[in-house]
Amino acid sequence: MLVNGAVITGKSATAKGRSAEEVEQIRAILRGRFDSLNTEYESAVAENHKLRLVEIGDAAGDDQADSGSKTAERDAATSLLRTLLDRRTQAEHAMQRLDDGTYGNCEGCSNPIPWERLEVFPSATTCVHCKSNRERRAG
Numbered sequence: 001m002l003v004n005g006a007v008i009t010g011k012s013a014t015a016k017g018r019s020a021e022e023v024e025q026i027r028a029i030l031r032g033r034f035d036s037l038n039t040e041y042e043s044a045v046a047e048n049h050k051l052r053l054v055e056i057g058d059a060a061g062d063d064q065a066d067s068g069s070k071t072a073e074r075d076a077a078t079s080l081l082r083t084l085l086d087r088r089t090q091a092e093h094a095m096q097r098l099d100d101g102t103y104g105n106c107e108g109c110s111n112p113i114p115w116e117r118l119e120v121f122p123s124a125t126t127c128v129h130c131k132s133n134r135e136r137r138a139g
């Protein structure tokens with residue numbers, strides 16, 4: 001009996017004060033974001049691949065300056081890919097947290113992330129404070 005009660009309580013706590021409509025709204029935003037990032041990522045991968053093919057094709061006739069600008073181009077393409085992949089992973093991660101019922105709480109300090117922040121960055125999983133702490137540590 002007690003166990004049943006706990007399970008029900010656990011389930012109803014999923015939305016953490018957020019209405020089902022709000023959760024669905026966030027899910028739709030995150031899914032849309034994930035899809036568009038996915039499309040962007042895939043076209044960037046294709047673009048990158050093309051760039052490499054051209055590079056291999058021309059490599060024989062390159063002089064120093066040419067290969068320098070190609071390296072820069074490739075670096076830019078690689079960093080774009082990394083950024084897109086990061087954002088896609090973030091959106092995916094946020095959707096998982098939505099399913100777990102932990103969405104909207106900071107991964108650092110577990111305080112609720114302000115709604116205004118989530119509206120601007122729906123895939124945010126940390127509050128502004130913890131985010132800047134993390135970045136400081138990373139840098």
Ligand SMILES: [Zn+2]
Pocket residue numbers: 106107108109110111126127128129130131
């Ligand atoms: Zn925090």
